[in-house]
Amino acid sequence: MNARINRRVVASAALLLAAVTFAGHAAAQETTLRLVSAFAENGIYVQRLQPWIQKFNAEGKGVLQINFIGGPKAIPPFEAGNAVKTGVVDIAMSTGAFYTNVMPEADFLKLTQIPVAQQRKNGAFDAINKVWNDKANMQYLARMVENQPFHLYINKKIDKPDLTGMKIRITPVYRDFFQSLNANVITTPPGEVYTALERGVVDGYGWPIGGIFDLNWQEKTKFRVDPGFYDAEVSLVMNLPAYKKLTEPQRAYLQKQLLALEAENTFWAKYTTDEIARQEKAGIQTIKFDAATSKAFHDKAYDVGWASAMKQSPEVATRFKTLFAR
Ligand code: 173
Numbered sequence: 001m002n003a004r005i006n007r008r009v010v011a012s013a014a015l016l017l018a019a020v021t022f023a024g025h026a027a028a029q030e031t032t033l034r035l036v037s038a039f040a041e042n043g044i045y046v047q048r049l050q051p052w053i054q055k056f057n058a059e060g061k062g063v064l065q066i067n068f069i070g071g072p073k074a075i076p077p078f079e080a081g082n083a084v085k086t087g088v089v090d091i092a093m094s095t096g097a098f099y100t101n102v103m104p105e106a107d108f109l110k111l112t113q114i115p116v117a118q119q120r121k122n123g124a125f126d127a128i129n130k131v132w133n134d135k136a137n138m139q140y141l142a143r144m145v146e147n148q149p150f151h152l153y154i155n156k157k158i159d160k161p162d163l164t165g166m167k168i169r170i171t172p173v174y175r176d177f178f179q180s181l182n183a184n185v186i187t188t189p190p191g192e193v194y195t196a197l198e199r200g201v202v203d204g205y206g207w208p209i210g211g212i213f214d215l216n217w218q219e220k221t222k223f224r225v226d227p228g229f230y231d232a233e234v235s236l237v238m239n240l241p242a243y244k245k246l247t248e249p250q251r252a253y254l255q256k257q258l259l260a261l262e263a264e265n266t267f268w269a270k271y272t273t274d275e276i277a278r279q280e281k282a283g284i285q286t287i288k289f290d291a292a293t294s295k296a297f298h299d300k301a302y303d304v305g306w307a308s309a310m311k312q313s314p315e316v317a318t319r320f321k322t323l324f325a326r
Helices: 002-029 044-059 077-086 104-111 116-122 124-136 175-180 190-198 240-245 248-281 291-312 314-324
Strands: 031-037 064-070 091-094 138-145 150-154 167-170 184-187 204-208 223-229 234-239 285-287
Touching (some): 064 248, 077 234, 104 291, 175 291
Parallel strands (some): 031 064, 167 204
Antiparallel strands (some): 091 234
8 A cells, every 4th residue: 555655655756856857957957049120220130130030939838039239339230240250249231241350251141042941952041051150150140131232322413423532431331442443441330321421421322222211311312223133131140159059840930931931932022112202202313324224234243243352362253253143
């Protein structure tokens, strides 16, 4: 009798212990990743990111969570890449041009001419990740902006692609191209563009087709030069050790949400149409060249961009060039 009770007590104690251990284990399995944005919190990119994070956290309870730390007020935009590389944060939403201080190859992603869905199929995505892993200690997670060509916005009228005597705000995206058009260039993060325009420190700036209203630049912008060139790349990048530390279910969950994020990229085509109309309504005039000059302008952007890439990192640029081509 006693022996039987004892056995039962022992059995239920063991069960309880197992349950507690399991619960403890399950709780330990939930990981929270710290995410920063190199772009403004009120801007379109963070606007697109926020609902994704909400869904991510709602569906990822007990598995994986994301804690949005903040934008440029939390971290200077040109430091977000280093913060990911060193593990100060787990994930950044940034663009390669903002972390050329980690590796020059980061800025090559503006040269892709195929959608990210196709990059995943043709090997470009894996090739990018190999470089990001090896040189930046990063996992390249997902590209959340595409179909957003860059443009030159200026306050002085030009009738040919010659920027002699003009000061243009840039990031590494535009440096070689605008210099090849004789511009004087000044690098600033987006947060300094408005003041630079207001004070006449610059006569213009580079930016994608969408988003100039986010920081009120339309107030200080007279002309947009067409055509656009390259494709604005905004992506999520993750500290590689943090990525490797994820369990198999966590990584599968992350991957599922990343692919869902990229599937939303159809948004950008309509956004472009809307932003063009909005710019026109705001009184921004379009400067267009004749067909031959437009083609030469566009071609020159890519020629100069790839020549610069080849100079900075010939082996990687060679590999990327075929994989990024249409
Ligand atoms: O102009 C910029 O600040 C820049 O390089 C960029 C890159 C991607 C998206 C938006 C802006």
